[in-house]
Amino acid sequence: MGMPLEVNTMIVTKGKEKRVSDNFFELEKAGYRIYPIDVPVEVRTTKESETNGIAVPLKLIWEDNKTIITYELISLNSSN
Amino acid sequence: MGMPLEVNTMIVTKGKEKRVSDNFFELEKAGYRIYPIDVPVEVRTTKESETNGIAVPLKLIWEDNKTIITYELISLNSSN
Amino acid sequence: MGMPLEVNTMIVTKGKEKRVSDNFFELEKAGYRIYPIDVPVEVRTTKESETNGIAVPLKLIWEDNKTIITYELISLNSSN
């Protein structure tokens, strides 16, 4: 009996993030995923795209084989 | 940079669970914890106590260095 | 970028375990899997079979999309 999950070191939005307020965003992903809470990670639109910026994951909800991550964008890629 | 977490194979309530409805309960635990979603696990009041029954974790929320687990109690220990 | 893994609360041998010595066994499983080290878990031949006994995972090796677990069998199901 096991639970599959995925350890992620980057937030890939595919443009589906929703702004909650200011620099806080919410994103739903398929499956159960670990994003390291309080650890800064890159945000990209796709896996292969340039970095959009750096974010800190703040909250994870795992339910119904989905993950909802809340993150704060702490810096934007200056070349954007 | 790392995120500490704990993998749990049992729900230890310390009597702090809250009934949400019917057989559904919510419990707050310190730190970030994985309880295997959809996998039946034992429920105990303390680590050393007898089994209260079997529950299925349904939802996990990780935030502010706490975990809120929602579980459904699917069987009660008949000796209780 | 992510790494898939599976959290396991039971050792399912499918009869492929190898005795290393005395009560110590080694088992290779597909994919990256977490078995809780130092936490007693059930051992079964298949997911649906009766419990063979209780074991304590002692060591995990993750490489080439496989997991090698070493465990000590600490009790045998008396009905076997």
Place this chain on the structure above:
Amino acid sequence: MGMPLEVNTMIVTKGKEKRVSDNFFELEKAGYRIYPIDVPVEVRTTKESETNGIAVPLKLIWEDNKTIITYELISLNSSN
């Protein structure tokens, strides 16, 4: 009953890495730690130091409350 572990998104060597061959290194860390296998991560000497380069974790061994990671250094920081 639980197993504590840490999810890491970066390899911090503290100068304790051992070269196994060519660009392959081995490093022992305290506790059980997940480094994402096959996912490129930064290598630093200390948490706060500049990046030494990028490495790909290839193998993890968890035993006796220690983790041994094997990684391949795939690029060096050009400013070093």
